[in-house]
Amino acid sequence: MLDFHKNHKNLVVTALTVFAGLSIIIAVLPAFQMQDYEPLPNQPGMTPNESAGLNIYVTENCAACHTQQVRNIEMDNVWGERPSIPSDYYYSKKRLGFLRQSPSLLGSERTGPDLTSIGKRQPGKEWHLLHLYNPRIVVKESIMPSYPWLFEELDSTSVRENDVLVPVPEKYLSKKGNKVIASQEAIQLVSYLQALKQTPMPDASTVGFIPSSKINENDENETGGKGTVNGENLYMQVCAACHQQNGQGLKGAFPPLAGSDVVNDPDYDLMVKIILQGYDARSEYGQMPGFAEQLDDAEIAAIVNHERTSWGNEGEVITEADVKRIRDFVMQLNQ
Amino acid sequence: MKKRLQLLTITALFPIITTAQSEPISTENWLQNPGIIGTIILLLIVFFLAVIILLYRFNSFIDKYKWKQLKKNELAFSEEILNLNDDEIDVILEKRKKALKYTLEGSELGSDKEVFDKKGLISKVTNEPDNPLFDEKKKSLLGLETPEELKKIIIYYLSAAVIWLVFGTLVGQYLGMKFVWPEMDSQSWLSFGRLRPVHTNTVFWGWASLAMIGLGYFVIARTSNTKIFSYKNARIAWVLINASLVIGNLSLMAGVNNGGGEYREYVWPIMLLFAIGLIMTFHNFYKTVANRKISEIYISNWFLLAALGWTIILSTIAYLPFYQDGLGETIIQGYYMHMGVGMWFMTFTLGLVYYFLPSALNKPIYSYSLGVLAFWTQMLFYTLIGTHHFVFSPLPWWLQTVAIVFSAGMFIPVVAGTTNFFMTMKGTWNNISKSYVLPFFLVGVVFYFVGSTQGSFQAFRFTNYVWHFTDFNVAHSHMTMYGIITFLLWACIYSLIPKLTGKEPPQAFVGAHFWMAFIGLFAYMMSLMAGGTLRGLSWIEGNAFIESVILMKPYWLWRAVGGSFMFLSHLIFAYNFYYMVKKRKVIGATDILVEEKLKTQN
Known part of the structure; x- marks a missing residue:
C-alpha cells in the first residue's frame, strides 16, 4: 500500500503529482485554450506609438489601480456599452519581449476608474497631458500620483518649435513664466489611452448586463430630463473632468460654463450643437470632442438643463425633443 | 456534530452559488445577504476575542x-474591638497574652542553617508578587540541544526575515500615506505603481518565506530526530533568495516588471534565483526526512515538504x-496568486503550527x-479556487463556478485545522494569560478561521458584486497574510x-x-x-x-493610522529579536555578520 505515514517517497510523489494534475486541469489547459481568440472584424490594430504607450502603462504599473474589464453586471455599464469579451484584449496579447510576459491588464483593484473606454470618455489630448502632469489640476479630489518625470519644465526661451506644450496653470510651476512640454513617453502613453475604446459588436447582437433592481427603482425617482436621467450625475461623469464640478473650467485649457454666454443664451441651438459635434473655435482653449455617439437625446437634455440652471446660470430648460430636432438637423448637414 | 452542521451549511449554500447568472441582483436588503452577515459575524468573533483577552486582564485587576x-x-x-468594654477586653487580652x-x-x-542559593534557582526578587496588569509570564526554561550549525542557519534566515x-x-506604510497625501514625493522610483509590488513581494518572499524556511529547518531536523542533510546548501539558498529580493526590488523601482500580474512582478531571471533557492531547500528538507531516525513522518513534515514541492x-x-x-x-494569474498564498504560505505555516503549538x-x-x-x-x-479573483470577468463561466464552489469547500480544511488547534489548546486556557507566546497563537488560529471563512464568503456572487475591486480586498489580504501567517510566525x-x-x-x-x-x-x-462596502454600494x-x-x-x-x-x-x-540573539558570543558574532551582509546587499 501507499503507507504515507512511513513512506516519504510515496507521500511526496502523490502530493506533487495530484497537485500538478489538478493544476494542469484547472489552469494550464484552460489557459492554453483561452489564448485562441481573434479580434473583432472592425477592431483597429495598435499603432507603434500606442504599443510604446502600453509599454509605459506597464512600466508605471497603472494596473495596480486601474482595471480594464467591464464585467457583465449592470454597475459596470458606466465603463462600457457591453461586457468585455476576450477579443477586446487581442492586440495586447503579445509578450512584451524576452524578459516580460504579456501584460496583465484586467486588474484586480479599482482604486481609480476603469480604463476600458477612457479614450471615448476623455478623448482630449490636453486633458490627458494635464492629468498626467498633475491629476489635481483637472480633478481636485484625485489621489492619483503625478508623473512629472514624463514632462519637462523649461523657461519659455528654450522651447523648440515641435515641442508639445501643456497648459499647466501657473501655481503648479516652479517658476513663473516657465513652460511645460510633454516628453515622447507622455505622448505615447496618451495615444495609448486615447485608443482605449470598445469596438461595437459586428452584428449588433449585444451581450447583456445582469441587471440590478436598485438602479431601476432609483431611476424612476430621479428628476432631470424626462424624469429618467439625472443631469447632475451625468455632468459629473462626463463633463466635470474638464469643465470642473463648479463649472469654472480651467484657465488656458477648458472654458468656464458658469456665466458663459453660450450656456445662458435663450437660443440653445449652439450649445447643443457643441455638445453633439465638439468645438475647436477658440485658440486659447483646448479642443472639445463631440458626444453625439456617447449620449442620447434625453441625456444631453438633462446635462444642458443642469448646466443652464447651476452656478448662477439662468437659461431656460429644454426637452429631449429639442435635442432630437437639432441632432436631426446636424445629421442632415453632414450628409 | 460540528462537522454535520458544517456540511449542512455547505449544501445549503450551494444552490445560491450555482443558480443561473441572469436573474437581477438586488442591493435593497444587502445587509441581509448571507455573505455579508457571515462576514459581520466573523468580524465580531475577532472583536470578542480581543474583548475576552482584555476582560481576562481586567478580571485579575478587579x-x-x-x-x-x-x-x-x-x-x-x-475599630469595633476598640469600642468594647473593659471586662470583655480583659478576657480577650488574657487569651492573647497567653x-x-x-x-x-x-x-x-x-x-x-546558613542560606545560600547554591544552584542559582532564584532569578528575580520582586516586592509586588501579584501586580495583575504586568504579570510576569512563565519563562521557557527548556533549553534545546541543537547543533551549533543548525542554530546559525535558523538565525541567519530569521535575521534576514526580520530585516525584510x-x-x-516601511514601504507599505509609505504607500498607505500616499492615499492621504498623494503629493508626498514626485520621484519616479517612489511612485505608487512601482512601489506597491515592492511592498507585496518583500513581505511575501522576504519576510514570510525566509522566516518559514528558517523555522522549517528546526522542525524538520527535530521531528526527524536527525541532522540537516546539507548546511552548505541551506546557506547557498539563503544567498539566492536574498539576492533575488534585492535585485528584484531594485528592478521594480526602476520600472522593470513582468507585466503587472500581482505577486509575479519580478521578471523571470530574478524569480529563477528564488526558484533555485526553493528547489535546494526542498531537496535539503526531503533528504533530511529521508534520513530520519524514526519510522513515522510527523504531520508537520507532510505540510512542509508538500508546500515546497507545490510552490x-x-x-x-x-x-x-x-x-x-x-x-x-x-x-494563470488567478491560479498563481491564490496558490501562492494557499499552497505556500498557508500550507507551510500550518506545518509549523502542528509542531510549535503542541x-x-x-x-x-x-x-x-x-x-x-x-x-x-x-x-x-x-x-481549484484561483479564478474566484475574476468572477464576472470574460473568463469561462464554468471556471468561475468551479472556483466559487470550491471556495465554499474550503470550509472543510479550515474547520478541520481550527478544530484541531483549539482542541489542542483546550484545558490550557489559563496558560494564555501566563505565556507571551500563546496569545500570538490564539490570534493566528482565530484569524485562520475568520480570514479563510471570510474569503469563502467573499467569493459568493452577491458579496463579490459589492466588494470586488474595492479596498475590501486589501483588508482581506491583510487579514490573512498578517492576521494568520505573520501572527503565527511570530x-x-x-x-x-x-x-x-x-x-x-523583555516581556513588556x-x-x-x-x-x-x-x-x-x-x-x-x-x-x-467598512469603506470598501460603502464604496461598492x-x-x-x-x-x-x-x-x-x-x-x-x-x-x-x-x-x-492602523x-x-x-x-x-x-x-x-525587531528589537526583541535582536535582544534574543545578541548575547551569546558565537551567535552574536554571526548575527552581526548577517546584518552586515544584508546591509551591503541593500
Whole structure:
C-alpha cells in the first residue's frame, strides 16, 4: 500500500503529482485554450506609438489601480456599452519581449476608474497631458500620483518649435513664466489611452448586463430630463473632468460654463450643437470632442438643463425633443 | 456534530452559488445577504476575542481591588474591638497574652542553617508578587540541544526575515500615506505603481518565506530526530533568495516588471534565483526526512515538504510562456496568486503550527487524523479556487463556478485545522494569560478561521458584486497574510529562539508588540472593510466615480493610522529579536555578520 505515514517517497510523489494534475486541469489547459481568440472584424490594430504607450502603462504599473474589464453586471455599464469579451484584449496579447510576459491588464483593484473606454470618455489630448502632469489640476479630489518625470519644465526661451506644450496653470510651476512640454513617453502613453475604446459588436447582437433592481427603482425617482436621467450625475461623469464640478473650467485649457454666454443664451441651438459635434473655435482653449455617439437625446437634455440652471446660470430648460430636432438637423448637414 | 452542521451549511449554500447568472441582483436588503452577515459575524468573533483577552486582564485587576477592599473591612473590624468594654477586653487580652507568650525556638524550619542559593534557582526578587496588569509570564526554561550549525542557519534566515519585514512594511506604510497625501514625493522610483509590488513581494518572499524556511529547518531536523542533510546548501539558498529580493526590488523601482500580474512582478531571471533557492531547500528538507531516525513522518513534515514541492510546481507554471498570451495569462494569474498564498504560505505555516503549538503547550496535537484530512483537502480544494479573483470577468463561466464552489469547500480544511488547534489548546486556557507566546497563537488560529471563512464568503456572487475591486480586498489580504501567517510566525519565533539562545525578550516589549500589531491590524481591516462596502454600494447606486474616492478618504486615513501601529510594532519586534540573539558570543558574532551582509546587499 501507499503507507504515507512511513513512506516519504510515496507521500511526496502523490502530493506533487495530484497537485500538478489538478493544476494542469484547472489552469494550464484552460489557459492554453483561452489564448485562441481573434479580434473583432472592425477592431483597429495598435499603432507603434500606442504599443510604446502600453509599454509605459506597464512600466508605471497603472494596473495596480486601474482595471480594464467591464464585467457583465449592470454597475459596470458606466465603463462600457457591453461586457468585455476576450477579443477586446487581442492586440495586447503579445509578450512584451524576452524578459516580460504579456501584460496583465484586467486588474484586480479599482482604486481609480476603469480604463476600458477612457479614450471615448476623455478623448482630449490636453486633458490627458494635464492629468498626467498633475491629476489635481483637472480633478481636485484625485489621489492619483503625478508623473512629472514624463514632462519637462523649461523657461519659455528654450522651447523648440515641435515641442508639445501643456497648459499647466501657473501655481503648479516652479517658476513663473516657465513652460511645460510633454516628453515622447507622455505622448505615447496618451495615444495609448486615447485608443482605449470598445469596438461595437459586428452584428449588433449585444451581450447583456445582469441587471440590478436598485438602479431601476432609483431611476424612476430621479428628476432631470424626462424624469429618467439625472443631469447632475451625468455632468459629473462626463463633463466635470474638464469643465470642473463648479463649472469654472480651467484657465488656458477648458472654458468656464458658469456665466458663459453660450450656456445662458435663450437660443440653445449652439450649445447643443457643441455638445453633439465638439468645438475647436477658440485658440486659447483646448479642443472639445463631440458626444453625439456617447449620449442620447434625453441625456444631453438633462446635462444642458443642469448646466443652464447651476452656478448662477439662468437659461431656460429644454426637452429631449429639442435635442432630437437639432441632432436631426446636424445629421442632415453632414450628409 | 460540528462537522454535520458544517456540511449542512455547505449544501445549503450551494444552490445560491450555482443558480443561473441572469436573474437581477438586488442591493435593497444587502445587509441581509448571507455573505455579508457571515462576514459581520466573523468580524465580531475577532472583536470578542480581543474583548475576552482584555476582560481576562481586567478580571485579575478587579480581584486585586477586591482584596484591598477586604483589608479595609478588617480595619473596620479592629475599630469595633476598640469600642468594647473593659471586662470583655480583659478576657480577650488574657487569651492573647497567653498566645503571645508562646515563642518559637527559632530553628523549626531549619533557619539556624546558613542560606545560600547554591544552584542559582532564584532569578528575580520582586516586592509586588501579584501586580495583575504586568504579570510576569512563565519563562521557557527548556533549553534545546541543537547543533551549533543548525542554530546559525535558523538565525541567519530569521535575521534576514526580520530585516525584510521592517523594510517591507516601511514601504507599505509609505504607500498607505500616499492615499492621504498623494503629493508626498514626485520621484519616479517612489511612485505608487512601482512601489506597491515592492511592498507585496518583500513581505511575501522576504519576510514570510525566509522566516518559514528558517523555522522549517528546526522542525524538520527535530521531528526527524536527525541532522540537516546539507548546511552548505541551506546557506547557498539563503544567498539566492536574498539576492533575488534585492535585485528584484531594485528592478521594480526602476520600472522593470513582468507585466503587472500581482505577486509575479519580478521578471523571470530574478524569480529563477528564488526558484533555485526553493528547489535546494526542498531537496535539503526531503533528504533530511529521508534520513530520519524514526519510522513515522510527523504531520508537520507532510505540510512542509508538500508546500515546497507545490510552490516549485506553481511558480514554474506561472512563468512558463507557452499558454500565457492574453487571457491565458489571466487564468494563470488567478491560479498563481491564490496558490501562492494557499499552497505556500498557508500550507507551510500550518506545518509549523502542528509542531510549535503542541510544543509550546507541552502536550500532543489533538488529532493526527484531522491533520491528515486537512492536508489532503487543502490540496484538493485550494488548488481549484484561483479564478474566484475574476468572477464576472470574460473568463469561462464554468471556471468561475468551479472556483466559487470550491471556495465554499474550503470550509472543510479550515474547520478541520481550527478544530484541531483549539482542541489542542483546550484545558490550557489559563496558560494564555501566563505565556507571551500563546496569545500570538490564539490570534493566528482565530484569524485562520475568520480570514479563510471570510474569503469563502467573499467569493459568493452577491458579496463579490459589492466588494470586488474595492479596498475590501486589501483588508482581506491583510487579514490573512498578517492576521494568520505573520501572527503565527511570530508565535513560532518567540517560542523557539529563547530555547536556542537561552535569552528571553523583555516581556513588556513582547506585550507592546502584540497589542500594537493586533490593534493596528484591527483598525486597518475594519476601516477598509467598512469603506470598501460603502464604496461598492456607491458604485451600484451609479454615483460618479470621484464621489466614491471622496467617500474613501476618512477610511484611508484610518488605514494609515492602523498601518503606523503595525509598523511600530515591527520595530519593537525587531528589537526583541535582536535582544534574543545578541548575547551569546558565537551567535552574536554571526548575527552581526548577517546584518552586515544584508546591509551591503541593500
